[in-house]
Amino acid sequence: MPLTIQHNAEPTSNVTREATAKFEPNALRTFTPTQAVIASSAGVFHWTPEGRRLYDFTSGVLVSNLGHNPSRWMSRFTEYMGWPFPDGRTLSPHPEVCKNSLSAPVAPDGYFLAVPMTAYNAVTPVEIAATQRLVATLRGREGGGRMEQVMWAASGSEAIQKALWAAAARDRSRSMILATRFGFHGKKGLANAVTGSESDAERDPRVRFMTFPTTECRDICLRDRPFDPRPYQSELDALLHQFGRKLGSLITEPYLGGGGSYHPPKAYLQLLERFCRANDIVFILDEVQSNFGRTGRLFAYETYGLEPDIVVLGKGLGNGVPVAAAVGRSDVFGSLGYGEASDTWSANPLQCAAVLATLDEYEAQDVIAQMPIASEIIEQGLIGLQTMPFVAHVRGERGGMVWGVEMQDHAGRTAAEWANAFVLASYLGDTPEGEGVHLLGPLSKKVVRISPPLTITPLEATKAIDLLTRSAHRLLGSAASSSLLAG
Numbered sequence: 001m002p003l004t005i006q007h008n009a010e011p012t013s014n015v016t017r018e019a020t021a022k023f024e025p026n027a028l029r030t031f032t033p034t035q036a037v038i039a040s041s042a043g044v045f046h047w048t049p050e051g052r053r054l055y056d057f058t059s060g061v062l063v064s065n066l067g068h069n070p071s072r073w074m075s076r077f078t079e080y081m082g083w084p085f086p087d088g089r090t091l092s093p094h095p096e097v098c099k100n101s102l103s104a105p106v107a108p109d110g111y112f113l114a115v116p117m118t119a120y121n122a123v124t125p126v127e128i129a130a131t132q133r134l135v136a137t138l139r140g141r142e143g144g145g146r147m148e149q150v151m152w153a154a155s156g157s158e159a160i161q162k163a164l165w166a167a168a169a170r171d172r173s174r175s176m177i178l179a180t181r182f183g184f185h186g187k188k189g190l191a192n193a194v195t196g197s198e199s200d201a202e203r204d205p206r207v208r209f210m211t212f213p214t215t216e217c218r219d220i221c222l223r224d225r226p227f228d229p230r231p232y233q234s235e236l237d238a239l240l241h242q243f244g245r246k247l248g249s250l251i252t253e254p255y256l257g258g259g260g261s262y263h264p265p266k267a268y269l270q271l272l273e274r275f276c277r278a279n280d281i282v283f284i285l286d287e288v289q290s291n292f293g294r295t296g297r298l299f300a301y302e303t304y305g306l307e308p309d310i311v312v313l314g315k316g317l318g319n320g321v322p323v324a325a326a327v328g329r330s331d332v333f334g335s336l337g338y339g340e341a342s343d344t345w346s347a348n349p350l351q352c353a354a355v356l357a358t359l360d361e362y363e364a365q366d367v368i369a370q371m372p373i374a375s376e377i378i379e380q381g382l383i384g385l386q387t388m389p390f391v392a393h394v395r396g397e398r399g400g401m402v403w404g405v406e407m408q409d410h411a412g413r414t415a416a417e418w419a420n421a422f423v424l425a426s427y428l429g430d431t432p433e434g435e436g437v438h439l440l441g442p443l444s445k446k447v448v449r450i451s452p453p454l455t456i457t458p459l460e461a462t463k464a465i466d467l468l469t470r471s472a473h474r475l476l477g478s479a480a481s482s483s484l485l486a487g
């Protein structure tokens with residue numbers, strides 16, 4: 001039976017939740033004890049239909065890095081599409097996308113003139129503008145030297161699949177893929193094949209998993225400890241000995257996101273890259289989650305001192321418009337045949353306009369340079385939560401905007417129960433205004449993900465951390481009562 005979540009004092013939201021349980025019961029959402037119903041959003045805030053304000057500590061799922069509905073982003077997006085303003089004024093398409101118009105086109109009655117929303121088997125100038133800008137942006141950053149061409153996609157998993165297809169097409173006799181264990185690359189196709197570990201059901205025989213150093217980075221306090229690469233080097237040597245030239249590609253995330261927020265020592269990722277270089281293996285970095293600033297730099301390959309052959313982008317790339325891309329070496333992408341990676345939505349003008357607006361925004365305002373103060377406030381606040389007996393570890397990126405808070409068993413409750421109860425208590429809040437903090441359902445059952453928009457201000461960060469801290473204390477105080485710990 002699907003779970004119908006209901007919360008007291010949320011009658012309007014409860015009706016929506018009931019309908020969700022009836023018509024979209026299981027497949028769409030990962031479990032969350034809150035099932036927040038969001039009526040409207042702006043910046044770092046969501047509002048429930050009952051009018052409660054929530055600090056969004058999820059950014060969707062690390063998507064709206066620039067906050068929800070940023071006005072300047074929206075007007076750039078609208079302008080790239082050539083859409084009318086709400087007051088009925090129309091714009092001609094952005095000058096960059098209509099430089100060479102021969103005559104002024106006229107829309108028939110009932111239509112307005114704008115960039116088409118779909119252009120399969122055709123090319124729109126907005127697509128080429130986005131493609132060139134994206135390549136230039138990636139190449140312009142340290143470690144971006146191999147960024148030459150783009151394969152667009154509508155979701156992260158699709159872009160991962162395209163990257164792996166291209167790597168495999170380079171040499172069909174080298175179809176084996178190395179993936180770091182407990183990574184998350186998506187739930188579909190080859191992206192699912194490289195997700196998780198060998199013990200999951202129905203593994204793809206082409207995929208082999210390699211250990212990710214989770215123990216060494218289980219807590220922020222271990223961040224600067226020396227890293228011993230030898231066990232990992234031995235593992236790579238053994239895999240090479242066993243499979244030799246059959247190994248054609250290696251895929252990893254810069255940090256394990258869905259796998260529990262593990263941020264590895266740089267030396268580990270650099271070891272993987274050296275292994276790939278030495279053995280002519282395509283090194284694929286999955287930045288679907290980390291891209292556009294989560295690790296404190298625009299791209300995680302800068303943070304970690306890497307030069308990947310292919311980088312996979314998604315989530316924050318469109319700030320809410322579904323778009324993803326694999327960007328990388330032209331010789332690798334060129335090994336796919338004409339149309340082999342095509343589909344209805346990829347390079348859709350809507351997506352490309354969103355990408356241009358996102359790139360504009362990162363260029364026009366120094367989003368990342370403004371992050372450190374809020375980042376430090378949040379990190380110190382989360383470290384403070386470690387005084388709670390149910391909090392085991394805090395992990396995160398120094399100067400970044402993504403953390404995981406791992407819970408532990410305490411007072412007869414499991415870590416998973418504490419994690420769910422913390423998410424719920426943070427959502428319900430306790431101020432007179434009913435303010436709360438919106439969090440994702442726990443990762444790996446017991447890790448609470450913290451990932452607000454990068455544009456959160458120091459004041460907003462302080463207030464949200466204060467709410468989280470009070471929720472943790474309230475939870476501990478009410479540990480005996482089963483209400484908050486029922487999840």
Ligand SMILES: Cc1ncc(COP(=O)(O)O)c(C=O)c1O
Nearest residue numbers: 155156157184185186257288289
């Ligand atoms: C690192 C990483 N790669 C790939 C994906 C899959 O992206 P999508 O859900 O857009 O298919 C995700 C999604 O959470 C992710 O975090």
